[in-house]
Amino acid sequence: MPLIPFIDVHFFPPEETRERLEKRFTRHLRLLRCGLVAALRSSKQQLPEGDADKLLSVDITHIDRIRVQRRAGRIIERRQAASGLAHLVRADRERLTTLHDGVNLVEIPTEHRADEIAAALHEEMPWMGAATEQIWHAMRRSVRDGTAGLRLPPILLDGPPGIGKSFWARRLGELLSVPTTVIEATNENASFGIVGSQKGWSNAAPGRVLETILQSRVANPVVVVDEVEKAGTAKSVSGRAFGLTEALLPLLEPMTAQNWSCPYYQVKFDMSWVAWVLTSNDFRSLPEPLLSRCPPIRLRHLTQAELVRFIRREGHKKGIDDTGIEAAVEAFTRSGRKNQSMSLRTAARVILRAYDLERHPILH
Template sequence: MKIKIIEAGNVFLTRDKIEKRWRAFYKMLRQGKGLKSFDGIEIAEKHVMHDAHRVITRRTLKLHEAIRAASPLKTEELIKLGRIAGGVDAMTVTADRADEIAAAVHEEFGWLAPATQYVWHALRRAAEDGTPVRVPPVILVGPPGIGKSVWARFVAHQIGLPAVDIDASKGAVGFSINGTERGWSTAQPGRPVEMIISSRIANPLIIVDEICKSVSMTSEKGRRMSLEDALLSLLEPATAAAWDCPFYRVSFDMSHISWILTANTTDGIPAPLLSRCRVINLPPPTRGQTIVFACTMSGRRGLSDDAARAVIDAVKYADRSFSMRDIIKIVEHAHAIDDTTPYLLH
């Protein structure tokens, strides 16, 4: 499915396109008005097209130079945008494929079933409506280390969507999402826009981690940008459909993006942001689920039977609960020493 993604006015008008428009204009004018002169100079009918050619050439060059002078874009930027000016692809799924994706995700992340069900329903709706895949904005709230971000990346992989990870705790999250205005050395487009341009896909999946830890930043021009400032216009389909990029200064259709935000708690998340997203509270995995995950990861990492048994026993008989992040670290440690001291974890 092809989707028009940018509205750039006359930015992409080439000299050939401008000249073609002028020729069509003069032809219609002469045929409709019985035109016998240009610029007040009477000329014979046989000389009309010759004089029109000179006028068209002169005005084409002048208009093209004016358009290029008015555009803030560099040649390489015009080339990048020109590649998507005719539209980009949008990923779609069938109902059967939606079911297969949900089953695969649930098998891998059974403890995140509420989140998986939410995505499954979104995929089903898209399949039934014949529209591009879009997961409505969602905030996954749960303890650290339970696999929220890994789950989101796995979902994107299963669907076939390009994905972007943005860490909200690093401070410049607002500018990472929206981009910054040109005119300064730090000017750059936002990462969602860059992903659309580079992948030529209209509906990437954007993952924003740790939104409960985000802070506001101020640009060199004194522009304040918080996570809330950056996201609000992008989460509303109506405003996202004609979103003005501060770097490229053209309008992008960002309404097809899937937004998955993660947090450890809803404390500190602005109310307007909460109101625009579905909030899904995720409990920590059970001991049984962590054991299954340890077994899966050990097999995937190719651990020997002894090393895998050591990992599983460490998780099974520990006097504390392990997060999924902890288990991945244990498996990686076991893999590193598997060939030399396979029983170290006992």
Template sequence: MHKFHFILSKQPDPALEESAIIQRLKEFYTALQDKRQIEDGLPDEGRAAHSDVWHHHRNEIPKALQIRIRRWAQKIHRHHLKDVEPTRLSREDRVMLEGCRNGAELVELRSAHHIDEIAAALHAEFPWLAEATTHVWRSLHQNRASGRLGARFAPVLLDGAPGIGKSAWGRRLAQLLETPDMIMDATGENASFGLIGSQRGWAKAGPGRLISLMLMRQIANPLALIDEIEKSGTPVSNTDKAFSLPNALLPLLEDLTASRWSCPYFQHQFDMSCVNWVFTCNSLRGLPEPFLSRVRVISVPSPTQDQINELVLREATKRLLAPSITAAITTALAEAFDAGHQINIRNVKRMLDLGSEQQARPMLH
């Protein structure tokens, strides 16, 4: 994998930590002591016996000098922190950033054929999401042809009825790309804070889930899956300041602004242009136009009866279900379709789970 330097701001140098400076000054003092004794003509075996030259043992440092060394180290460290931003990070925060000092890894695609294999696997499992699969397939090929490193594609918004596999498609895409994923339900997060993070000074200030994942896994191109983005709401603070999740995402969805994104918590600039975005919604109503203009909106139809039957057969084979149970499920689904009922993936999964439970029951004698 290639290394990608996504932390743009200057970071504190571990070599200029107070403890590291103190250690180097002590080593310098000891080396200087040895040099002076050698210049005085004292042999190695005679230096310890002539400690009166220094009025202390060779490996000891006078108390007064230790205090001066500590003060020098503190002063040097403070001056160094003034040159980097921010100056008030905790030690734990610096440790998080330190892991990506030399860059984070970019998950790569092995070849153009690898992209075709990913698209083929997605289409076989989610044929009703063919348009979304085609979008990712073309975008991955375009990115590779342009010479840009890493597996990345243009942001996509899947709009469709609930329970038709939009989120499952996104999770499966992350598995096929072999990149870490961050799955967030927009209805359960506090506006943008859960994803983006909150500024220092807030009672519950902390980094966002996305940047935390990137720093923890040291991967620069994870896949971020945001479910039901239209239901995120717009909380308002006591000062009438709105915190809308779609609006907070705007600078992250364009390469120009994403490449120099400022984290509200770390107060560092990060290059987030490699992040892959998948959004889902049940309706476009309420989503701001600036957000919609930055993503590829794809209308996802409900799966057909044939596609549902193929899904049942595939899952039944994985679960080793008996043919009689599989036939019972497909028959029940056919009757539901004939009656005009709308069948979604959740209904199918529930029926397969019931079939697995039925098959696992002990035989009664």
């Protein structure tokens, strides 16, 4: 996987500590007093043995050491100021310093691999065909354009609950071999779970999207925001409101996401590679700026036949025998006739129940 710059700060060589600078300056002072600077340059940084002994004989006074320490200290302070990290506490500064070499970027190597991923998604969840097709075209375009890595457009999956919108997104992350994080918009404190909050707020911390990238060192994870239309709005003690839409808009636009400023670290990061999958049950309550960036992909209810095929396929994946699978199918169809409510969630519960019964039979 290629490495790309991720944070907009200046990193100095990590081995250039204050102690190393002091040793270097002390040695240079000895060279100056011995008149060996020219000899060192002509010998390509290697002094003859006699000159090395002469260098060690030079006396360094207490005043010299103080001056060396002060100069090394001033250089370290100026480097910190120039780095863009001086405002952070030491723990945060050290954590971001690990990004010195950049982060990984997952790529799709060939159009054939893009076809394989799309085919696997469609085989497992054919009712999500419209979403799979959009991702398929984006993967092939990424290969054709020769981009540094895979960049997917943000998408909004809109449809009734229980049809597997989040399941589809998680499966996409698995097939792409990228980290996936699911954020329940209804359970988050407005946008703070996604983008983080400034220091001064209670429980201030970086958002989960940035945390995912920092922990995995992968710049293009799949981030799922579930039931985005139900997100609330947080208010500070001063009465300032901060909603989910306001936080998401700059992240969904590649040009602004490329220089996104983290509220917690107050540093700019390149978030333009993140693959966003938003889900909703009714997109009509979402604001127009969000919909213009993520035109909704309308999805329908599943048919009983599709759900039965799902139970059989997932049952075989879990190693349930044919008898157990058929019993699960029968239980599922009976439940549907009684409650008139059949969804992917119900099918998943039936599969889990059959799995448990096969491995842990009930004692009579």
